[in-house]
Amino acid sequence: MRKQQGAALVIVMVLLASALVMAMMGMQTALVDERLAGNFRAATQAQMRAEMAASAGLAKFYALNWEGAPTIDAPQAVSFNDYADHPKATQVGHHCPQNACFYLPVMFQSEPWLMALGAILGSDATVIAQSWPLLVKREEVAEVDTGLGAEPETELATKTAVVWQ
Secondary structure, eight states: OGGGTTHHHHHHHHHHHHHHHHHHHHHHHHHHHHHHHHHHHHHHHHHHHHHHHHHHHHHTGGGOOOTTOOEESOGGGOOHHHHTTOTTOEEOGGGSGGGOEEEEEEEETTEEEEEEEEEEEOTTSOEEEEOOOEEEEEEEEEEEOOOOSSSOOOEEEEEEEEEEO
C-alpha cells in the first residue's frame, strides 16, 4: 500500500500537463486562423478598392491622355508603390479611404488600357495588402442584326463594351 501513495499525484500531473499542451496548441491554431482571416479581409478590401478605381476611371476613359503613359509588360509584377506617385495616377478621392486606390492610363500589348490598383495602408502609410492590377479598356463594338428575315445581316449601331484583363 505504501508504494501506491504517490501514483495518483503523478497520473493527475501527467493528465494536467497534456491538457495544458493541448490548450496551448488550440490557442496557437486560433491565432494563426485569426491572422489568416485578417489577411484575407485586407486583400479583399484592396481588390474592392481597385475595382472602385477602375469604375471611376472607366467613366472618364475617353478623356484620358495616353501620351507619356507607362508601358506595362507583365501586370503581375506591378506594385502599388511603383505607380502611386506617378504623375498620371488619379486618386479616386473621398470614395477611397486613405487615398489607397487610383487609376492611370497605361500601354499594354501596344494598346491603351486603364490600370487600377488598390491597397490597405498602415498608420505609417506602408502597404499592408495590395490588389492585383486591374486592366480595363473600352471598345466600340458593332451591334449586328441577326438577319432573321430574308434580308442579309446589316450593321445597326455601335455600343461600348468594357474589356477586363
